[in-house]
Amino acid sequence: MKPVLVWFRRDLRDIDHAALAAALASGRAVHCAFVFDSEILDALPSRRDRRVEFIRESLVELDAALRARGGGLIVRHGRARDEIPALAGELGVAAVYANRDYEPAAKARDAAVAGELAAAGIDFQTFKDQVVFDGDAVLTQAGKPYTVFTPYRNAWRKRLTAADAAPCSADGRFAGEAGCGVPTLAGIGFEPTDLGELGIRPGMSGARALWDEFRAGRIGRYAALRDFPAVRGVSYLSVHLRFGTIPIRELVRGALSAGADTWLDELIWRDFYFMILDRFPHAVDRAFKPEYDAIAWDDWPEGYAAWREGRTGYPLVDAAMRQLAHSGWMHNRLRMVVASFLCKDLGLDWRLGERHFAEQLNDFDLSANNGGWQWAASSGCDAQPYFRIFNPVSQSEKFDPDGRFIRRYVPELAKVPDKYIHAPWTMGRIEQEAIGVVIGRDYPAPLVDHAAARERTLARYAVVKKAG
Secondary structure, three states, rough: OEEEEEEEEEOOOOOOOOHHHHHHHHOEEEEOOOOOHHHHHHHOOOOOHHHHHHHHHHHHHHHHHHHHHOOOEEEEEOOHHHHHHHHHHHOOEEEEEEEEEHHHHHHHHHHHHHHHHHHOOEEEEEEEOOOOOOOOOOOOOOOOOOOOOHHHHHHHHHOOOOOHHOOOOOOOOEOOOOOOOOOOHHHOOOOOOOOOOOOOOHHHHHHHHHHHHHHOOOOOHHHHHOOOOOOOOOEEEEHHHHHHHHHHHHHHHHHOOOOOOOOHHHHHHHHHHHHHHHHHHHOOOOOOOOHHHHHOOOHHHHHHHHHOOOOOOOOOHHHHHHHHHHHHHOOHHHHHHHHHHHHHHOOOOOHHHHHHHHHHHOOHHHHHHHHHHHHHHOOOOOOOOOOOOOOHHHHHHHOOOOOHHHHHHHHHHHHOOOEEEEEEEEOOHHHHHHHHHOOOOOOOOOOOOOHHHHHHHHOOOHHHEEEE
């Protein structure tokens, strides 16, 4: 029988992998391939990208795992829509198997690949793998996609069975070692980054270490710890979920066995945002709620630059933005705080922030990034009401009460007393001089007055109120 080809994309593991399991179960010899897609790589703003290095190192580990099982990874560099049909033809395969992707650009790519393969008499089959439910699995009683999270979550939980979270596995045979191994970063035109210095361990082994640590010590306390950025309270698995070095089904089983309902909800949010992007692709660059496209955002390049660089004069916002610049990661609570600040304090278009996050985040995922930013801007599905505006000072007081996180990323405020750390401009001039932190000289004065900005935001969003 002709062999089959498994096309790895954002699923860089050889265990509990839906497409690989289906290929092995087919009874045919299995080839495995990955494409460094030049359409994606050429659009990146820098040749020094942590995500590319994370993928490359994860592929080295995946290739080794496949070779230990009698297979190997064929790695190509070029347009995936060209490389996969060409490789399928070279190998003489009967079918190409891949796990489904839900982003509009990925769906267009897959449609193009499917067309090329069909013209050559080669089948293209896709499988559900990066989510627990997709397609029509979770619908309203009217048979429509949910657009509000809570009823979606309730339906998702009601729909879930043990089979939905069971691992995908099958015995079978590989077509033998193939390819010349994984190219170096230089071989695909990229440079090494600081992944190692940041302690980010790619691959299945990196995911396993984080998951074992979280499951053993923190998953039961996630609900209590998750909002405090100075505390090691979250799983830090987001980049591994993004690139599929750990299966979502295993995390769901872990959450259920630990009774970690709040953490399970985070996994359900992930499914929800994938579904929204799949069913409502207009949300990629327009407001999910069309009436919000009528909002007139300010044009303030200096304000946008200050926000990006952590110079807004609001310590928690600045600490969060500097954490992002330093590490490529930001705590989820802080993602909400800085997003609200950009849209509702500075009056700037949420798409500016979304694009900045897309460039900076190691765990950038279009569905969650878009969903989160539209939530903050009140333009998305199930978003916070437009009149609910995060106060950056009260958020700081509540979630970084002793200023530990602020002092780590805004070291110029290290000597500021606790009672002023959240709003250092409230210190008297004598106190500022005494500790060597003069506002406007050693640390910026607030870029805007929050109370005044709130009033401007309510006026700005009046167009939505009138439309409603």
